Amino acid sequence: MTTPGTETDLxxxxxxxxxxxxxxxxxxxxxRVFSVCLRILGDxxxxxxxxxxxxxTVFRKAAxxxxxSALGTWIYRIAVNTCYxxxxxxxxxxxxxxxxxxxxxxxxxxxxxxxxxxxxxxxxALASLPPEFRAAVVLSDLEGMPLPEVAQALGVPxxxxxxxxxxxxxxxxxxxxxxxxx
Amino acid sequence: MHDHDLDLIASLxxxxxxxxxxxxxxxxxxxxxxxxxxxxxxxxxxxxxxxxVMMTDLEKAALHRDLWTELRNQPTKGSAGAPWWYxxxxxxxxxxxxxxxVAVVAQLGSFGGDSAGTVAEVSSDLDAxxxxxxxxxxxxxxxxxxxxxAATGDxxxxxxxxxxxxxxxxxxxxxxxxxxxxxxxxxxTCLTDAGLEDHELAGTVDNGRxxxxxxPDNVALDGETPVTFVNxxxxxxxxVEE
Numbered sequence: 001m002t003t004p005g006t007e008t009d010l011x012x013x014x015x016x017x018x019x020x021x022x023x024x025x026x027x028x029x030x031x032r033v034f035s036v037c038l039r040i041l042g043d044x045x046x047x048x049x050x051x052x053x054x055x056x057t058v059f060r061k062a063a064x065x066x067x068x069s070a071l072g073t074w075i076y077r078i079a080v081n082t083c084y085x086x087x088x089x090x091x092x093x094x095x096x097x098x099x100x101x102x103x104x105x106x107x108x109x110x111x112x113x114x115x116x117x118x119x120x121x122x123x124x125a126l127a128s129l130p131p132e133f134r135a136a137v138v139l140s141d142l143e144g145m146p147l148p149e150v151a152q153a154l155g156v157p158x159x160x161x162x163x164x165x166x167x168x169x170x171x172x173x174x175x176x177x178x179x180x181x182x
Numbered sequence: 183m184h185d186h187d188l189d190l191i192a193s194l195x196x197x198x199x200x201x202x203x204x205x206x207x208x209x210x211x212x213x214x215x216x217x218x219x220x221x222x223x224x225x226x227x228x229x230x231x232x233x234x235v236m237m238t239d240l241e242k243a244a245l246h247r248d249l250w251t252e253l254r255n256q257p258t259k260g261s262a263g264a265p266w267w268y269x270x271x272x273x274x275x276x277x278x279x280x281x282x283x284v285a286v287v288a289q290l291g292s293f294g295g296d297s298a299g300t301v302a303e304v305s306s307d308l309d310a311x312x313x314x315x316x317x318x319x320x321x322x323x324x325x326x327x328x329x330x331x332a333a334t335g336d337x338x339x340x341x342x343x344x345x346x347x348x349x350x351x352x353x354x355x356x357x358x359x360x361x362x363x364x365x366x367x368x369x370x371t372c373l374t375d376a377g378l379e380d381h382e383l384a385g386t387v388d389n390g391r392x393x394x395x396x397x398p399d400n401v402a403l404d405g406e407t408p409v410t411f412v413n414x415x416x417x418x419x420x421x422v423e424e
Binding site for chain 2: 035048
């Protein structure tokens with residue numbers, strides 16, 4: 001985990017053309033960025049493209065990082081916006097398409113098989129959420145980010161994030177057939 | 183039910199409240215709130231069963247390769263930030279070089295005894311696509327259209343290797359012995375410079391120009407393994423056979 005001072009130093013080195021510094025940033029964040037992109041876009045190839053585009057943007061905009069958030073949060077924000085751009089350009093909302101290639105290879109254990117039997121439905125329901133709700137739920141509940149960081153990553157007020165998370169979970173419950181208070 | 187109450191319930195469910203007492207009291211006193219709370223809890227638990235997703239080694243290697251290829255095409259900080267007069271001075275220097283070369287050619291052409299219109303002959307012959315016969319046998323090879331094409335390293339010219347065949351042979355581990363891997367430190371450094379730290383050297387090829395053949399590290403070779411070809415002189419990726 002990098003400290004704020006280290007992050008600022010790393011970006012300063014990136015701005016000055018230090019390849020190793022950029023490589024360090026990329027390798028430290030690429031898995032999380034890919035995970036977020038895949039959860040938001042629901043397609044592996046698109047997620048890989050978005051991941052690449054995210055780091056290209058990080059490189060180009062390194063000088064614009066002000067340090068008012070953690071570097072990882074800033075990169076998440078770029079990733080989410082990149083995904084939103086992709087969704088807008090494709091002119092579609094991922095609805096009920098089954099999220100291919102999200103599941104790992106055959107796990108083998110009974111409990112794991114049972115859990116795996118539920119996961120396609122959960123992932124399908126997650127992929128069907130509106131992008132704004134999906135991003136909030138992914139960052140909060142799947143990536144485990146504290147809500148204030150989620151707010152920074154999404155560029156919206158904390159109250160908006162709380163509302164999106166709540167409504168996103170409620171929509172998931174409805175689509176999974178759970179009883180809700182509504 | 184006010185929104186902020188629902189947000190409070192959601193925060194209670196995911197454990198993000200510093201002081202959950204008020205939220206707990208709300209849930210215990212309100213059936214509607216209790217149902218919302220249970221719904222939130224069940225979804226949080228369901229989401230926790232989702233396995234984390236990660237890139238495969240192959241995907242990571244391709245990401246790094248493609249990313250560094252793109253970054254190499256980015257304008258450098260220096261060139262993007264150079265003032266207009268600085269760039270103009272480079273353009274002016276280029277013009278002087280061209281004018282000087284033309285003058286040198288004109289001088290050399292005049293030594294062959296047929297001085298009239300030498301420069302015009304060069305340009306018209308090139309335009310007509312004819313092979314230029316140098317006035318001086320000593321070597322104006324650069325004005326021979328045939329050698330010019332080869333010298334510029336046009337990827338479509340005869341000096342480019344058969345990337346597809348080499349890639350197939352690499353995947354089947356059937357590279358000819360003349361191109362088997364070597365252990366030169368310079369070649370490993372070249373792969374790193376090309377942004378292929380995640381790749382290993384599978385072989386080299388020398389077909390008028392040396393290339394390194396690289397495949398992703400620790401990946402079993404099969405028909406779909408991407409094979410990357412790197413110019414051994416410039417250490418830049420010139421071709422990827424997917």
